[in-house]
Amino acid sequence: MLCKGIAAAQGIAIGHAFVKVEQTLSYTRTTLEADQVAAEVARLKEAVGKTISQLEAIKQKASKDIGEAEAKIFEAHQLIMSDPEFIGAIESNIESEKINSESALEGVSNMFVGMFESMEDEYMRERAADLRDVSKRLLKNLLGIEDSLLGDATEAVILVCHDLTPSDTAQLDKDQVKAFVTNIGGRTSHSAIMARTMEIPAVTGLSDITEKVKSGDMLVVDGETGDVFVNPDQDLIASYEQKLKEFHEQKATWAKLINEPSVTKDGHHVELVANIGTPHDAEGADKAGAEGIGLFRTEFLYMGRDNFPTEEEQFEAYKAVAATIDNNRPVVIRTLDIGGDKELPYLDLPHEMNPFLGYRAIRICLDQVDLFKTQLRALLRASAFGNIKIMYPMIASLVELRQANAILEEVKEDLRQNGIAFNEEIEVGMMIEIPAAAVVADQLAKEADFFSIGTNDLIQYTMAVDRMNQQISYLYDPFNPAVLRLIKNVIDAAHKEGKWAGMCGEMAGEEYALPVLLGFGLDEFSMSAPSILRSRHLLTQLSMEEMKAATNEILNLATGEEIRAYIKENILDKL
Amino acid sequence: MLTKTCTIQNPSGLHARPATMFVQKATSFSCDVNLIKGTKKVNGKSIMGVMTLAAKKGDEIVLEVNGENEAQALEELGTILEHDKD
Numbered sequence: 001m002l003c004k005g006i007a008a009a010q011g012i013a014i015g016h017a018f019v020k021v022e023q024t025l026s027y028t029r030t031t032l033e034a035d036q037v038a039a040e041v042a043r044l045k046e047a048v049g050k051t052i053s054q055l056e057a058i059k060q061k062a063s064k065d066i067g068e069a070e071a072k073i074f075e076a077h078q079l080i081m082s083d084p085e086f087i088g089a090i091e092s093n094i095e096s097e098k099i100n101s102e103s104a105l106e107g108v109s110n111m112f113v114g115m116f117e118s119m120e121d122e123y124m125r126e127r128a129a130d131l132r133d134v135s136k137r138l139l140k141n142l143l144g145i146e147d148s149l150l151g152d153a154t155e156a157v158i159l160v161c162h163d164l165t166p167s168d169t170a171q172l173d174k175d176q177v178k179a180f181v182t183n184i185g186g187r188t189s190h191s192a193i194m195a196r197t198m199e200i201p202a203v204t205g206l207s208d209i210t211e212k213v214k215s216g217d218m219l220v221v222d223g224e225t226g227d228v229f230v231n232p233d234q235d236l237i238a239s240y241e242q243k244l245k246e247f248h249e250q251k252a253t254w255a256k257l258i259n260e261p262s263v264t265k266d267g268h269h270v271e272l273v274a275n276i277g278t279p280h281d282a283e284g285a286d287k288a289g290a291e292g293i294g295l296f297r298t299e300f301l302y303m304g305r306d307n308f309p310t311e312e313e314q315f316e317a318y319k320a321v322a323a324t325i326d327n328n329r330p331v332v333i334r335t336l337d338i339g340g341d342k343e344l345p346y347l348d349l350p351h352e353m354n355p356f357l358g359y360r361a362i363r364i365c366l367d368q369v370d371l372f373k374t375q376l377r378a379l380l381r382a383s384a385f386g387n388i389k390i391m392y393p394m395i396a397s398l399v400e401l402r403q404a405n406a407i408l409e410e411v412k413e414d415l416r417q418n419g420i421a422f423n424e425e426i427e428v429g430m431m432i433e434i435p436a437a438a439v440v441a442d443q444l445a446k447e448a449d450f451f452s453i454g455t456n457d458l459i460q461y462t463m464a465v466d467r468m469n470q471q472i473s474y475l476y477d478p479f480n481p482a483v484l485r486l487i488k489n490v491i492d493a494a495h496k497e498g499k500w501a502g503m504c505g506e507m508a509g510e511e512y513a514l515p516v517l518l519g520f521g522l523d524e525f526s527m528s529a530p531s532i533l534r535s536r537h538l539l540t541q542l543s544m545e546e547m548k549a550a551t552n553e554i555l556n557l558a559t560g561e562e563i564r565a566y567i568k569e570n571i572l573d574k575l
Numbered sequence: 576m577l578t579k580t581c582t583i584q585n586p587s588g589l590h591a592r593p594a595t596m597f598v599q600k601a602t603s604f605s606c607d608v609n610l611i612k613g614t615k616k617v618n619g620k621s622i623m624g625v626m627t628l629a630a631k632k633g634d635e636i637v638l639e640v641n642g643e644n645e646a647q648a649l650e651e652l653g654t655i656l657e658h659d660k661d
Contacts, residue, residue: 076622079598085621112623119629127626306596345658 003206005181007226008192011201012244013158013179014237017217019210020161025139027102032094040094044087044101047141052081054137055167062170066197068278073166077134086112101142109135133165158219162210164191174200179221181209181228203228254533258289262536264518268544271524272532273330275504279317282324285529289536292330294452294526295391295504296321298375299342307346308371314378322386330387332452332502332526334431335375337361337393356460361394366403376411383423391452395430398443405447431504433457438486441493451494452526455505459483478507479560484516488555491520502526509535512564515542515571519551541575576641577649581656582633589630589656597655598622606642608652619652 032040055078063071080086086108093104109131116128159172159180169191172180177200185191185204195202201223213219213230220229220240229236262272273294274285285293301309301317318333325331338344339360352358365372379390392404408428415422429450432438438458441451455478460467462483465475477483487503494501502524507513509527514535517525527535550570557563585593601608601619608619610628612635617624619638630636636656640648 076595079595079622083621083623085618085624112627115627124626124629131623 001212001230003209003212003228003230005203005206005209005226005228006186006192007223008185008204009195009200009202010223011179011199012223012240012247013201013219013221014240014244015156015158015178015219017160017213017215017219018157019213019215020159022162023140023145025136025143025145027100027143029103030100032098032100034098037095037098040101041091044090044094044104044142047101047138048081048087050141051134051138052078054141055081055134058167058170062194066170066194070166070170070194070197073130074170076130077137077167080131080134081138102139105135105139105142129165133167136165137167158221160209160213160215160219166191166194169194169198172198172200174198179203179219179223181206181219181221183207183210254537257533257536257540260536260540262291262539264539264542264544264547266543266545268518270518270522270539271330271502272536272539273332273502273524273526274529274532275526276321276529279320279324281529282321285532286324288529289532290325290329290529292332292387293321293325294330294332294502294508294524296331296333298334298336299338302336302338302344302347303342305346308374311374311378311381314375315381318379318382318388319385322382322388325386328387330389332389332391332429332504333379334391334393335362335372335379336365339364356457356466362392362400362404363394365392366400366407369407372404372407373411376408377415380408380411380415380422380426381420383426384421388423389427389429389450391428391450392430393454394433394457395444396434396436398440398447401430401444401447429499432490433461433505435462435486438462438490441490442496445493445497445499448499450500450502451490452502452504452524453487453490455483455487455503455507458486458505462486477560478510478513479516479563481555481558481560481563484563485555487517488520488551491522495521500524511538511572512567514538515547515567516551516554516563518542518544519547519549519554521548538575542571547571576639577645578637578639579649579653581636581638581653583630583636584632584657586632588632588634589625589628589636593655593658594622594625597652598625600652600655601648604640604642604644604648604652606640606645606648608648609639609641611637611639 055074059071059074062074089108090101090104093099093107094101097104113128113131116124116131119125156176156178159177161180162183163185164180164182179201180195181203183206192202192204201221203221203223203226206228209228218231220232220237261269263269271291273292274288274290275295276282276285276293277297278300282293301314322331338347339349339358340356343349349359379388382388395401405428412422427449429452430444430448431454432441432451433454435458437444456467459476459478463475463480465472467476491501500523503517503522504526508517508525509531525535554563554566557566583589598620610617610619610625612628612630615628617628619625638649638653638656
């Protein structure tokens with residue numbers, strides 16, 4: 001039997017089903033004697049305390065395994081559990097109605113859920129789901145039911161259930177759950193997003209899979225297509241076993257490259273480095289085989305808070321990354337790139353008609369010099385502890401580069417006067433994301449130590465296309481000849497001055513782009529950590545000389561489509 | 576007791592981050608904090624209470640504080656209410 005659902009998280013799993021039966025959390029409504037009320041309230045408080053500490057553990061696990069944004073969900077759950085109106089209402093219900101905690105909880109929870117669900121706003125309706133999730137957890141604790149998802153399953157299983165709450169998903173262990181399939185849910189639900197991060201295959205929205213499958217049934221789950229096969233025949237299992245084997249082999253081939261240098265088959269070395277957003281990400285990048293950090297976005301330090309981070313906070317964060325990326329591997333740290341689509345509540349930025357063309361990034365820093373200086377001081381101080389390089393975002397002209405460098409010099413001088421250590425040889429480079437900068441890259445290369453090409457913005461500005469606008473998405477093309485020529489120009493300009501050129505936009509990690517960029521002579525490729533080994537594997541199969549020759553032809557092709565076809569036919573298909 | 580009338584500026588209303596920020600900040604004060612919209616009055620230290628106000632951009636909310644450090648609470652909490660961004 002084949003059931004079709006929504007492909008929520010890719011990967012293949014073959015195994016036995018474990019059907020999670022919704023526990024009936026039954027209890028009887030009991031009436032209390034007056035002298036039992038105090039003990040009942042104490043019992044409620046104990047269960048609330050237990051719930052809060054369970055949530056703390058889930059939050060920690062989520063923050064470690066999944067990410068900060070997901071961990072925030074459980075912070076919201078904790079906030080509900082310490083809400084004086086919610087818990088207070090349950091307490092006063094127990095006291096006034098003289099009923100047990102379970103009954104009081106159900107009444108109060110249903111009232112709030114009903115109130116949220118009836119609201120227009122989608123955000124509020126989602127809060128109803130949060131409230132149900134956390135109320136259920138509290139009820140289980142009141143009833144003394146263990147918080148265990150898999151019961152007594154001993155082998156790794158495919159979890160079949162009606163729905164997985166975010167807190168269920170966060171607790172999944174990859175060694176115990178090969179995949180999960182659910183009746184409801186979509187591709188963008190919290191659980192699906194978490195599953196992708198945790199690399200657990202998942203198919204959702206199967207409507208009645210819990211009815212069709214019994215525990216112990218054989219299942220094949222294809223997270224790529226959304227297909228779930230129930231008790232399939234041996235041929236199908238064999239073909240999926242083959243697919244799974246190939247997938248593992250591929251991963252194993254890549255994994256062998258983890259400590260290998262990134263060298264082409266004709267012996268040319270490039271740097272494959274990672275883009276990160278938090279100091280915590282540096283560990284993941286290190287484990288994923290990164291030769292360094294090509295872009296550390298510092299915005300996170302400034303977000304989700306009420307005020308600017310202090311020099312000390314920033315110093316600690318930069319130093320932590322340098323410590324993780326040891327052995328003198330490079331760590332390129334970009335100065336604050338706020339504005340555009342990224343806002344800070346405490347930095348009162350004016351509303352603009354065209355925020356992407358407005359007051360943002362280095363433009364703010366050159367205007368609010370104290371803000372910039374604090375960051376530069378922290379960066380310089382951290383440079384005493386590792387191979388840190390400073391990178392300015394959104395430089396449009398040589399004048400801006402000079403202004404930024406002049407401010408940096410002032411900060412350096414101040415540190416020297418105060419006898420504070422920093423790396424005197426620190427490299428200071430800039431991003432190339434504005435076409436004007438790409439055009440005068442020859443002049444900029446004389447005064448910048450390196451370039452890193454930010455393709456997302458460079459394409460957007462070069463093609464005059466809003467990358468969020470679906471109607472004109474055909475224009476947002478990294479392989480447009482105009483974009484490729486600009487990139488080539490930037491790399492050549494850097495090399496002419498003996499400087500290096502890197503790329504930290506999404507393009508750097510793309511299979512089709514890598515051969516071209518290699519042929520252009522790009523020195524450093526910065527990408528999301530999971531792309532590094534795949535890219536290194538591809539790189540080892542390419543020849544620098546051949547790619548140089550190929551790019552000469554590619555630069556003469558007229559359309560992005562022709563260029564992609566050329567790369568496929570003449571390069572990728574021949575590997 | 577001090578009160579202040581604030582107009583919600585955030586395009587998405589008093590939701591999500593602003594509501595969480597407000598409650599976290601309110602909880603850090605020992606004085607009583609209440610929010611009043613029309614005839615509805617809720618505890619400003621309760622996330623559920625604040626969200627059930629369903630305050631939208633342009634709504635007028637009365638912030639009422641009573642107790643220790645009430646002046647500081649009025650000032651800081653008023654600022655959150657009148658933030659114009661998430």
